[in-house]
Amino acid sequence: MKSKTPKDSLTIQTNLVMPNDTNQMHTLFGGKLLAWMDEVASICAFRHCNNVAVTASINNVSFDLPILNGAYVTLEAKVSRAFKSSMEIFVDVFVESRDGKKEKCNEAILTFVAIDEHKRPMVVPELSPETKQEKQRYTSALRRRQLSLVLAGKMDAKEATELKSLFLGE
Numbered sequence: 211m212k213s214k215t216p217k218d219s220l221t222i223q224t225n226l227v228m229p230n231d232t233n234q235m236h237t238l239f240g241g242k243l244l245a246w247m248d249e250v251a252s253i254c255a256f257r258h259c260n261n262v263a264v265t266a267s268i269n270n271v272s273f274d275l276p277i278l279n280g281a282y283v284t285l286e287a288k289v290s291r292a293f294k295s296s297m298e299i300f301v302d303v304f305v306e307s308r309d310g311k312k313e314k315c316n317e318a319i320l321t322f323v324a325i326d327e328h329k330r331p332m333v334v335p336e337l338s339p340e341t342k343q344e345k346q347r348y349t350s351a352l353r354r355r356q357l358s359l360v361l362a363g364k365m366d367a368k369e370a371t372e373l374k375s376l377f378l379g380e
């Protein structure tokens with residue numbers, strides 16, 4: 211199976227924040243942003259593996275800045291690492307200002323798993339990172355995978371070698 215680059219899965223989605231998308235503070239409701247993140251990541255996963263993929267976990271979401279009603283919000287998703295059947299996907303969120311500048315306001319890291327017609331996990335192409343940021347995200351993805359599996363009770367913490375070394379400096 212031919213490996214792919216993060217560029218191959220790049221998925222960009224721009225949304226206009228409407229009153230119906232906001233909370234009592236007239237800023238974007240977090241659950242709405244999560245839904246957009248899940249959607250853009252799902253398309254991104256499809257572009258990497260050319261197959262249906264389901265959300266296995268949402269590992270990290272940060273809501274760093276509030277997003278105002280009427281804002282133009284752009285979500286950019288790229289696969290940051292592919293394992294056997296799972297793919298880690300980074301979603302970077304930007305708000306566009308009136309002078310056309312993009313300011314990063316949020317990000318999320320999700321894991322998708324490619325599934326076959328019997329809903330069983332299936333092998334996905336490997337990822338070859340190209341840029342400095344893509345290489346950094348590729349390397350650190352292993353620790354995030356271990357943390358996610360440990361928290362889900364699917365990995366014994368003793369086996370999470372790379373994660374442990376982060377804390378113990380081994």
Ligand SMILES: CC(C)(COP(=O)(O)OP(=O)(O)OC[C@H]1O[C@@H](n2cnc3c(N)ncnc32)[C@H](O)[C@@H]1OP(=O)(O)O)[C@@H](O)C(=O)NCCC(=O)NCCS
Nearest residue numbers: 264265266267293294295296321323331355358359362364
């Ligand atoms: C995701 C799902 C397919 C995994 O099935 P499973 O029986 O746990 O399969 P496995 O244990 O063989 O794991 C398959 C892959 O998922 C990964 N995975 C499973 N749970 C994970 C988690 N919480 N975090 C990160 N990766 C996870 C495994 O590491 C494995 O990756 P690999 O093949 O790259 O090594 C299954 O749990 C599922 O269908 N969940 C529902 C998904 C869904 O409906 N999502 C929509 C939101 S409700």
